[in-house]
Amino acid sequence: MKRLPSLQTLQAFEASVRHGSFTGAADELHLTQGAISRHIQKLENWLGEPLFERLGPRIRATTAAERLKQSLKEPLQGLYQALKSPSQLPSKDSLYLSTLVSIAQTWILPHLSDFKGRFPHIDLTIATDYQLISIPPASKIVALRFGNFDHKGLFCEELLQEEMVAVASASWLERYGQDPVSWPAGELLIHHASPWPTSLKTGSGLLRLPVAKGVRFNDAYLCLQAAQQGLGIAWARYQMARPALDNGDLRLVGSLRQKSNRSYWLACREELQNDLAIGLFRQWLREVMQANTNRINTFS
Known part of the structure; x- marks a missing residue:
C-alpha cells in the first residue's frame, strides 16, 4: 500500500483550490509558493493525474481536483474538530445567522433548545432577510438559504434537497x-x-x-x-x-x-469555514437535517 500524502500536502491542495492560486495558498499557510508547488506535484504524482492547469499566475482546478476537494471536505473538517480539545473551547463565542423566516421556522426554532443545550458558549443571533447581498470579510456570519446558491468568495455547502x-x-x-x-x-x-x-x-x-x-x-x-x-x-x-x-x-x-430543483444551502466566508463556532453549527445542522431525511425518503 502506498504511503498516504502528508496532512500539509492535503492542506496545500485544499487552499490552492479555494484561492485559485498557489500564491494565495502560500500566504494562508505561511509557506513559499515553491513549497506549495512541490506539495501539489507530490500529490499529482501520487494520484497519477494532473490537478491544476497552470495559467500564468493563476491556476484552474481540473475535474480530478474538484472531485478530490469534495472527497476531502468531511475528513479535513472532522480532523480539525477532533484536534480541538474541550479545554480549547472559548468561554464565549458568537455566531450571526442570516436566514429566511420559513427556514427559521422549519429548521432552527424547533431544534433551538438542543443547540443551546449542546453549545451554551455560543451566543447565537438569528436575523431574517430575503436577500443576501454579501458577507463582509472576516465576518462570523452564516447564511442559510433555499435555492441555487453559489457566490464567489464564499464557502457554499449544499445541505438537503x-x-x-x-x-x-x-x-x-x-x-x-x-x-x-x-x-x-x-x-x-x-x-x-x-x-x-x-x-x-x-x-x-x-x-x-x-x-x-x-x-x-x-x-x-x-x-x-x-x-x-x-x-x-x-x-x-x-x-x-x-x-x-x-x-x-x-x-x-x-x-x-x-x-x-432547489436545495437548502449554507454559506460563510471561505476563510472562516473552519472557524470553531461555524464548524459546530454546520455539524449540528447537518445532524438535524439528516434526522429528517428518512421522512422525505419514505414519503417519496
Whole structure:
C-alpha cells in the first residue's frame, strides 16, 4: 500500500483550490509558493493525474481536483474538530445567522433548545432577510438559504434537497375536493419563488393544473399559514409543511408532488469555514437535517 500524502500536502491542495492560486495558498499557510508547488506535484504524482492547469499566475482546478476537494471536505473538517480539545473551547463565542423566516421556522426554532443545550458558549443571533447581498470579510456570519446558491468568495455547502407538495386544510378539501378541475383558480395560493407548475406527472399520466390566480406572497411560511386557515391550496416545501401535516392542520392533496430543483444551502466566508463556532453549527445542522431525511425518503 502506498504511503498516504502528508496532512500539509492535503492542506496545500485544499487552499490552492479555494484561492485559485498557489500564491494565495502560500500566504494562508505561511509557506513559499515553491513549497506549495512541490506539495501539489507530490500529490499529482501520487494520484497519477494532473490537478491544476497552470495559467500564468493563476491556476484552474481540473475535474480530478474538484472531485478530490469534495472527497476531502468531511475528513479535513472532522480532523480539525477532533484536534480541538474541550479545554480549547472559548468561554464565549458568537455566531450571526442570516436566514429566511420559513427556514427559521422549519429548521432552527424547533431544534433551538438542543443547540443551546449542546453549545451554551455560543451566543447565537438569528436575523431574517430575503436577500443576501454579501458577507463582509472576516465576518462570523452564516447564511442559510433555499435555492441555487453559489457566490464567489464564499464557502457554499449544499445541505438537503426538497420535495414540493400540494397542501390544503381539511375544510378546503371538503369544499373543493381532490380533483384540480374543480379548484377555483383564485384560491391557488402563490409563493413568488415557488410558483405552481402547469402540469404534473402522475401514475395515470400528465395532469393539467389550473392557472394559479390566487393571492401572492413573498414569504413561503406566510403562504403556508394562509392554506392552514382554509384560504386556499398551497404549493409548498414538504419539510416546511410537515409539522402541520403531522398534527392534521394540513393535508396532502393526492399524489401532487415533485422533486424541487432547489436545495437548502449554507454559506460563510471561505476563510472562516473552519472557524470553531461555524464548524459546530454546520455539524449540528447537518445532524438535524439528516434526522429528517428518512421522512422525505419514505414519503417519496
